[in-house]
Amino acid sequence: MPLHAGEPTPQADAAPAPKGKAKPAGKKQKETKLGMRATKDGDFSEWYSQVVIESEMISHYDVSGCYILRPWAYAIWDEIKNWFDAEIKKLGVQNAYFPLFITEEALTTEKDHVEGFAAEVAWVTKSGSSDLDRPLAIRPTSETVMYPFYRDWIRSHRDLPLRLNQWTNVVRWEFKHPTPFIRSREFLWQEGHTAFATRGEADAEVHTILDLYAAIYQDLLAVPVVRGVKSSKEKFAGALYTTTVEAFIPHTGRGIQGGTSHCLGQNFSKMFNIEFETEDGTRAHAWQNSWGFTTRSIGVMIMTHGDDRGVVIPPRVCAVQVVLIPIPSTKLGEEARAAMAARAAEIEAALKTAGLRVRVDDRDNYTPGWKYNYWELRGVPLRLELGPKDMEAGVAMLARRDTGAKESVAWADVAARVPQLLDTIQSDMLAKAKATLDTCIEQVTTWEGFMAALERKHAVLAPWCDEESVEEDVKRRSAGKDGENKDAREATMGAKTLCIPLEQPELPEGTMCFASGKPAKNWALWGRSY
Structure with missing residues (x-):
C-alpha cells in the first residue's frame, strides 16, 4: 500500500509533565524534561498509562471510562477510516447514519441479542427534571435501530443486496477496569449492516471484510493478527457465526479481539420480518451480516510497537x-x-x-x-x-x-x-x-503443556472437542485465586478460546482434546484476554 499524503496535525510546544510512579530521571530526561518514567518490561500497565498521555494521544475526562482523543491519535483513526472507507465503497457499500437512541421495544426484539448486551446498555430516563414516558437506550450496536427500516426498504430481490455502513460512536457501560482505547465506555467505530438474497453472498462478504480488517492491522498498523472463527460461546449474540482477527500482547500474555465480521444468518430477518419476493415469486427471508472495527486498534498498535522512549507509529498512519x-x-x-x-x-x-x-x-x-x-x-x-x-x-x-x-x-x-x-x-x-x-504461540496437546504455556504468558494452540461445557471448564480450571491487586488478578484469570484459526495445522486421526480427552474436532487458539 502506498504511503498516504496529507497535512500534519499541529502539536503543542511542550509535553505535559509525566504522571504516575516515578523513577530517578536520567540525564537526558533532566535536560529535556521529557520522557517516560515507567518501563515497558518493568511495569507494563503504568508504562501504558503514561505513554498514551505523554505522547499526547489522549487526555483524561471527568467521566470514568471516557477519554478525549487528541489530534495525534485521531489522525491515526483518520488514516484507517480513509483507507477502509475507500475499500468498502469498491464493494458497493454506502454510508448512512442512524439515530443514537433505541426504544426498549426495539432493543428487546431479538432476545439473544439483547441478553448479550444487557449489562452494558446505558439508558436515558429523564428530560430535564421530568421522567421520560419510556426509557431510551443509547446504542451499544445498531442492529435493532436499523433493521425495522430494512423491513420497509426491502420488498423484492431487486432491492438486494442492501449494503450500508456508518461511522459513529457507541456506548457500552463496561464495569471492568477502563483502559484508554482498549476498554472504554464510549468509543468510535464503523459498523456495516448488509442484507443478501442468498447465504453464499453473505458468507463471501463476511470473509472479504475480515480480510480488510486483517489488512488494516498488518498493512497499516504493522500488527500481526490471527484470522479465525469464534467459538459458540464467544460469538456475537444472535449471530449464526462470528469471524475475528485476534492480536496478542506479549508483555501481558493476553489476546485482544481486533475486529469482527458476523454472519447473522436469517435470525434477525425473521425477528424483524425482513422478507423479499424472489425471482420465482415466492417469499424468503434475507441473509444478513454485520461487521465492526474500532479505535481499540490504536491501543493495540501502541502496545505492540511502543518502547521506553514512547510510542512508535508506523509510517502509513x-x-x-x-x-x-x-x-x-x-x-x-x-x-x-x-x-x-x-x-x-x-x-x-x-x-x-x-x-x-x-x-x-x-x-x-x-x-x-x-x-x-x-x-x-x-x-x-x-x-x-x-x-x-x-x-x-x-x-x-x-x-x-x-x-x-x-x-x-x-x-x-x-x-x-x-x-x-x-x-x-x-x-x-x-x-x-x-x-x-x-514465539508467543505454543502448540500443545496436553493439559500440563497448556498450563505451562499460559504461565509463560503465551497463547496456546491446542486440539479441542469444540464443546461449550469444556470451554467453560477450561476457564474455571485455568484460573487461580484472585490476588490483592489488579496485576495479580490478571495473572490468574482463566483462559478462553480466542478463535478457531482459519489456517489449521494437520489434525491426525485419533487426536484427543487436550482438556476433556474426547475426540478433537479442530485446533483452537486459547489464551487470557482483554
Whole structure:
C-alpha cells in the first residue's frame, strides 16, 4: 500500500509533565524534561498509562471510562477510516447514519441479542427534571435501530443486496477496569449492516471484510493478527457465526479481539420480518451480516510497537512521517542561518512533492536534544537532521525511530531515499512484531503443556472437542485465586478460546482434546484476554 499524503496535525510546544510512579530521571530526561518514567518490561500497565498521555494521544475526562482523543491519535483513526472507507465503497457499500437512541421495544426484539448486551446498555430516563414516558437506550450496536427500516426498504430481490455502513460512536457501560482505547465506555467505530438474497453472498462478504480488517492491522498498523472463527460461546449474540482477527500482547500474555465480521444468518430477518419476493415469486427471508472495527486498534498498535522512549507509529498512519530539524549553531552568522533555513525549506518541499507528511521544527526556544526527545516520544518514524557540518557536506542525516539507525544522504537523493526508508520501516516493524508473535504461540496437546504455556504468558494452540461445557471448564480450571491487586488478578484469570484459526495445522486421526480427552474436532487458539 502506498504511503498516504496529507497535512500534519499541529502539536503543542511542550509535553505535559509525566504522571504516575516515578523513577530517578536520567540525564537526558533532566535536560529535556521529557520522557517516560515507567518501563515497558518493568511495569507494563503504568508504562501504558503514561505513554498514551505523554505522547499526547489522549487526555483524561471527568467521566470514568471516557477519554478525549487528541489530534495525534485521531489522525491515526483518520488514516484507517480513509483507507477502509475507500475499500468498502469498491464493494458497493454506502454510508448512512442512524439515530443514537433505541426504544426498549426495539432493543428487546431479538432476545439473544439483547441478553448479550444487557449489562452494558446505558439508558436515558429523564428530560430535564421530568421522567421520560419510556426509557431510551443509547446504542451499544445498531442492529435493532436499523433493521425495522430494512423491513420497509426491502420488498423484492431487486432491492438486494442492501449494503450500508456508518461511522459513529457507541456506548457500552463496561464495569471492568477502563483502559484508554482498549476498554472504554464510549468509543468510535464503523459498523456495516448488509442484507443478501442468498447465504453464499453473505458468507463471501463476511470473509472479504475480515480480510480488510486483517489488512488494516498488518498493512497499516504493522500488527500481526490471527484470522479465525469464534467459538459458540464467544460469538456475537444472535449471530449464526462470528469471524475475528485476534492480536496478542506479549508483555501481558493476553489476546485482544481486533475486529469482527458476523454472519447473522436469517435470525434477525425473521425477528424483524425482513422478507423479499424472489425471482420465482415466492417469499424468503434475507441473509444478513454485520461487521465492526474500532479505535481499540490504536491501543493495540501502541502496545505492540511502543518502547521506553514512547510510542512508535508506523509510517502509513502517522500524522507526521518525517520531522526535519535544522540545527543552527550559535556561532553561525545570519547568512549561514538563512542558508540552512532555505535548504530545510527546499527539502521540505521536495518531500511534500513526493507525497509525504512533513514537519519542520524550527522553534528557537528549544534545544535540538529536546526536539529529538519530543518527536521520539510521539513516535514519528523518521527524523531528518540538518546541521552546520551537514550544510558543508551537502547531506542530511536520517534517524529511524524504530531502530535508532542513522544514515547520511545527499540532498539530491533525499526525496527518493526517504520514501524507500519509510517503506522499509513499515515492513520491518511488521516483521519484528510477527517474529515476536510466533514465539508467543505454543502448540500443545496436553493439559500440563497448556498450563505451562499460559504461565509463560503465551497463547496456546491446542486440539479441542469444540464443546461449550469444556470451554467453560477450561476457564474455571485455568484460573487461580484472585490476588490483592489488579496485576495479580490478571495473572490468574482463566483462559478462553480466542478463535478457531482459519489456517489449521494437520489434525491426525485419533487426536484427543487436550482438556476433556474426547475426540478433537479442530485446533483452537486459547489464551487470557482483554
